[in-house]
Every structure is written in C-alpha cells, then in structure tokens.
Amino acid sequence: MAKIDWKQEVHKRKNELIQDLQGLLRIRSVLNETNATEEAPLGTGVKKALEYLLDLGKRDGFLIKNVGNLAGHLEMGSGDGLIAALCHVDVVPEGDGWIVDPFGGEIREGRIYGRGAIDDKGPTIAAYYGMKIVRDLGLPIDKRIRLIIGTDEESKWRCVNHYFENEEMPDRGFAPDADFPVIHAEKGIADFDLKQNRNSLREKGAKITLISFFSGRRYNMVPDYARAVLDIQQxxxxxxxxxxxxxxxxxxxxxxxxxxxxVVLELEGISAHGMEPDHGKNAGLLLAGFLSTIKIDRKGMEFIKAAVHFFLGDSRGRALGVQHKDEQMGDVTINVGIMTYNDEDGGRFGLNMRYPASFSLDEGMEKIMRAAEEFHFQVSDISNLKPHYVPADDILIQKLVKVYEQQTNEKAELLAISGGTYARSLQSGVAFGALFPGRPDVAHQKDEYMELEDLLRAAALYAQAFYELALDE
Ligand SMILES: [Zn+2]
Structure with a gap:
C-alpha cells in the first residue's frame, strides 16, 4: 500500500475540523447538578456536549451509543479486538479575567481559544478526526476502534465508572488528556489518617496547654495556614x-x-499540590515546629512531637521507615494535608502518600503502623488508588513511540508522573498528548487555548496511532 501522508490528510480536513471544534467550545459543558434530570444527570451543558459528539459520529457514519447519559462512544470496524481513545467533553468553570469569550471558540494569531481548548475538547476533536481519517481512507484494519467520551472527568469520574461497568474494556487504548510523548507510569495514591490513641489523657495543671490545632482541609494540598489555641498560665x-x-x-x-x-497563634505557609510537598511550605508542620520548642502539656506534646519527628523537613517518609526510590517513577512522597487536635478527639494527621509501582503498599503500611504506635498513633481510613503502569516494552508503547518519532522526528522519552491521568481508568492505557513538549500548560486557566498547529499535529498522530493499533501484531 502507498505510504499515507497523515499530516496531508489532516490538512485536507482542516476547516471542518476547526469548525467542529468551535461548535464544541461554544457549549458551556460545566457540571451543574442543580439542573440535573434523568436525561442529563450532570446538567444540561454537559449533556449537550455529549450529544454534540454523538451527532458528529452519526453525521460521519460511525456506530454511536449513549451510555446512561454519562458517557458514550463512536465505533468503527469489526473484529473481536477493541482499541480506544478515552476523551472527555466536560470542562471546569471558566473563572474570571478572560480577554476572549471563554465559550466563543475564537481564533487569534494561530491559536484557538476557549475553556476546554486543550483540556480536553481540542484533543477530543483531534482524536475524532484521527478516527475519521482512518475510516475515510477505507484502510484495512483487524480491530474495532472506539472513541469513548466521558462527561465527568473534571470531578468524580462517574462517566468512566458507569461506562466500564456496562461496556467492554478495550484491549488497549490511550487518553489524549495530558502530555506528549507518552505517559506510561503514574504513582499510586494512598490517603490515610494517623490518629492519636484515645487513652492519652490531658495532663492537669500544665503551664501551657494546647487547646486546639488546625491546619489544612485537603489531603492532596500543602496547607498554607495553621492555627493553634493555647492556654498559657505563666x-x-x-x-x-x-x-x-x-x-x-x-x-x-x-x-x-x-x-x-x-492565646491564638496563626502562621501562613505556601500552598502547593500534594504530589510534591517540597514545592510548598507546610504551615501546620512549621507551627508544630515552634510549639515543640515550648513546654506544653503532655498530650498536646505527644501530637506535636509526632508531627515534628515524622514529618517536619521530611516529605519522603524516612522517619516512618518507608523511604523508597524507583529509577523510573521517583520517590515515595508523603504530604501532611490535614492536622487537627482537640482534647476530645486528640490529634489527627491526614496524609497523602504517592508511591511508585516497585513499592509494596502492604509492607509500607505495616512499617508506618509500627512507627506510629511508638508515638501512640494509629493508622485509619485508608483509601488507595493503585499505581498505573504499562511497561516500556509493551506493544502499545512500542507502537505509540514509533508513530510519534516518525511524525515529529523527535525522540519519544517515556514520562512517569506523580499525578493521575484519565488513562488510569483503562486496563492497558497510557496518556498520549495532546500538550507537546515545551508548550505551557494552560488547562484550567483563563484564556485557555490550543495552538492550531498542535491541534493538527495531534490529529495526524492520532490517525496513525489508531491505524497502527488496529492492526494485528
Ligand atoms: Zn482533562
């Protein structure tokens, strides 16, 4: 067969691709449960965006399916095998300060603007055209290709949860919802609490008593504020x-x-995402650091000492005995997102631990339990998202790397990250674009845009990726 010029095929369809994206950008598909109905459980905006994609699919001759008004898919081809791209059409609220209309789909100086331009409407339309090109060219393929559309990625993933409870899991897939070249490893994320034992009694007649302590509300954020209330007698x-x-x-x-x-003491720190606590200044831990230098009551001090011993100046879990480094995926990290203390409940640390695939969570938890016990604390309320990892020699990665390197003439370094991408919901899936290396990440920001050039490059990559993945090995 003649060599296909994927970029040329995209350029032939450039105008309709941009128009279809503009139409999608003009829908304000923000989660709104106040106007939820059975037909639109996440609100009418989100539903409209889902229908928009399904209508495109109908127009262009794909098999379409609405899955519980939460998700849907467009399908082509035949065979037992199934490969898929997982996209989403919901967006975060626009926020303030835009120079352009956040729902206008405006084009200025080679960029297309709008909430969702890069996250994830632009990449979704790029993937759609990738699939359309494979279909238009009538290429012989061995597997079915699906574009799966979610509508709740930005909040609770009810879309993919519902979808995969009811629909077939693809053999392989990619999510065009993060970065190029390929993100193949995502750390595991465990949230849990350390709680002070109930039988710790408050000492009577101490010169200084810790009445209460508060810092942070979210496990995955470094707290930027802390407050301690003290009873100081002398x-x-x-x-x-x-x-x-x-x-x-x-x-x-x-x-x-x-x-x-x-006496109330307040301290400010610097907030950061919990995936790298060292990027922030944890106000709670710093305030604990100060309190450890004055002589407070025994029970309060037990809480403060645990904070200082286990966490102050150490985001790698050294004192808890879980320090671990993985060549590819990096360190175990622990963020102290929440710290609370009062006489009735005692002390509590809300922790967000991120760990590479080579780390055993069970063994780690045992070590943490033993270490915490020495300070009269216990582990509770563990929730866990396992690491997501596709090995570098997997055929999925080999094919995507080949496509990327052929089309960009750049080496496709595999990326490992501490956060989580949409690809997690696929059994064998990776994030593949659509933000190119070196481009600023404007997702969730005002004046969100995607370079038109990148939009077209991405569509060409997705077209070839679909094609290669849909061939038997
Ligand atoms: Zn996204």
Whole structure:
C-alpha cells in the first residue's frame, strides 16, 4: 500500500475540523447538578456536549451509543479486538479575567481559544478526526476502534465508572488528556489518617496547654495556614516574644492575639499540590515546629512531637521507615494535608502518600503502623488508588513511540508522573498528548487555548496511532 501522508490528510480536513471544534467550545459543558434530570444527570451543558459528539459520529457514519447519559462512544470496524481513545467533553468553570469569550471558540494569531481548548475538547476533536481519517481512507484494519467520551472527568469520574461497568474494556487504548510523548507510569495514591490513641489523657495543671490545632482541609494540598489555641498560665509575654522571633528567623508571616482568655497563634505557609510537598511550605508542620520548642502539656506534646519527628523537613517518609526510590517513577512522597487536635478527639494527621509501582503498599503500611504506635498513633481510613503502569516494552508503547518519532522526528522519552491521568481508568492505557513538549500548560486557566498547529499535529498522530493499533501484531 502507498505510504499515507497523515499530516496531508489532516490538512485536507482542516476547516471542518476547526469548525467542529468551535461548535464544541461554544457549549458551556460545566457540571451543574442543580439542573440535573434523568436525561442529563450532570446538567444540561454537559449533556449537550455529549450529544454534540454523538451527532458528529452519526453525521460521519460511525456506530454511536449513549451510555446512561454519562458517557458514550463512536465505533468503527469489526473484529473481536477493541482499541480506544478515552476523551472527555466536560470542562471546569471558566473563572474570571478572560480577554476572549471563554465559550466563543475564537481564533487569534494561530491559536484557538476557549475553556476546554486543550483540556480536553481540542484533543477530543483531534482524536475524532484521527478516527475519521482512518475510516475515510477505507484502510484495512483487524480491530474495532472506539472513541469513548466521558462527561465527568473534571470531578468524580462517574462517566468512566458507569461506562466500564456496562461496556467492554478495550484491549488497549490511550487518553489524549495530558502530555506528549507518552505517559506510561503514574504513582499510586494512598490517603490515610494517623490518629492519636484515645487513652492519652490531658495532663492537669500544665503551664501551657494546647487547646486546639488546625491546619489544612485537603489531603492532596500543602496547607498554607495553621492555627493553634493555647492556654498559657505563666510567662505569656516571653512565649509570644519567642513566637515573634521564630517568625522573623524563618521569614514567615504570622500573628498572635488573645481570644476568650486563650492565646491564638496563626502562621501562613505556601500552598502547593500534594504530589510534591517540597514545592510548598507546610504551615501546620512549621507551627508544630515552634510549639515543640515550648513546654506544653503532655498530650498536646505527644501530637506535636509526632508531627515534628515524622514529618517536619521530611516529605519522603524516612522517619516512618518507608523511604523508597524507583529509577523510573521517583520517590515515595508523603504530604501532611490535614492536622487537627482537640482534647476530645486528640490529634489527627491526614496524609497523602504517592508511591511508585516497585513499592509494596502492604509492607509500607505495616512499617508506618509500627512507627506510629511508638508515638501512640494509629493508622485509619485508608483509601488507595493503585499505581498505573504499562511497561516500556509493551506493544502499545512500542507502537505509540514509533508513530510519534516518525511524525515529529523527535525522540519519544517515556514520562512517569506523580499525578493521575484519565488513562488510569483503562486496563492497558497510557496518556498520549495532546500538550507537546515545551508548550505551557494552560488547562484550567483563563484564556485557555490550543495552538492550531498542535491541534493538527495531534490529529495526524492520532490517525496513525489508531491505524497502527488496529492492526494485528
Ligand atoms: Zn482533562
């Protein structure tokens, strides 16, 4: 067969591709459960976007299916084998400060603008045209190709959960919802609590008593604020002076005041995503660091000492005994997203641990339990997302790498990340685009855009990827 010029095929369809994307960008497909109905469980905007894609599929002769109004697919080809691209048409709210209309689909200086342009409507339409080109050319393929459309990626993944409860799992697939070249490894993510034992009693008559402590609300964020309430019976001025010195030395922002007879200490840190705690300054841990230098009551000190011993200045779990490095996927990391303390409930740490595929979570948890016990803490409320990993020699990766290298003339380095992509919901799936290396990531930001050039490059990559993956090995 003659060699197919994938880029040329995309260019022939450039105008309709852009128009179809503009139509999709003009739908405000933001989750809205206040107008939810059975036909539109996530709101009418999201539903309209799903229907828009299904209508495109009908127009161009694909087999289409709406799956519970939460997801859907377009299909072509025949055979037992199934390969798929997993996309989503829901978007996060537009937010403020846009220079262009967030739902206008405007084109300026070679970029197409709009909420969802890069996440994930642009890549979705690129994948759609990739599939359409394979169909238009009537290429002989051995497997069925599906474009799966989710509508709840930005919040609870109810789309893919429902979809895969009811529909067949593809043999292989990719999600055009992250970065090129190929993301083949995503860390496991375990959230759990360390809770202070109930039988720790508060010491009577201490000079300083920790009444309460609060920092952070989310496991996966570094807290940027912490607050401790103290009952200080003696030497109050001296302690407040020490707090001032501490703030000054550490170059932090903080304050103190008296409220209902108690002294309140507040400290500010720097927020960051929990996937790399070292990118932030954990206000809770820093405040614990200060409290460890003054003599507070025994139960309060047990909480503070645990914070300092296990976590202060250590995001790698060394003191918990779970330090682990993986050549490809990096370190185990632990983010202390939540810290609370009061007399009734005792202390609690809400932790977000991210770990590579070569780390045993069961063994790690046992080590953490033993270490925590020494400080009178117990592990509870564990939730876990397993690592997602497709080995480099898997045929899926081999084929995608070949396609990428052929079309871009650049080496396709495999990426390992600490976050999670949509590809996780596929049994054998990787993230494949559509943000090219070196491009700024404008997803979820104001004036979100995709370079038209990248949109077309992505479509050509997806066309060839579908084709190659749909051939028998
Ligand atoms: Zn996305």
């Amino acid at each position: 030497e109050q001025t001296e302690i407040l002076q020490q707090f001032n010195d501490f703030i000054y030395r550490q170059e932090l922002t903080g304050r103190y005041y008296v409220e209902s007879g108690y």
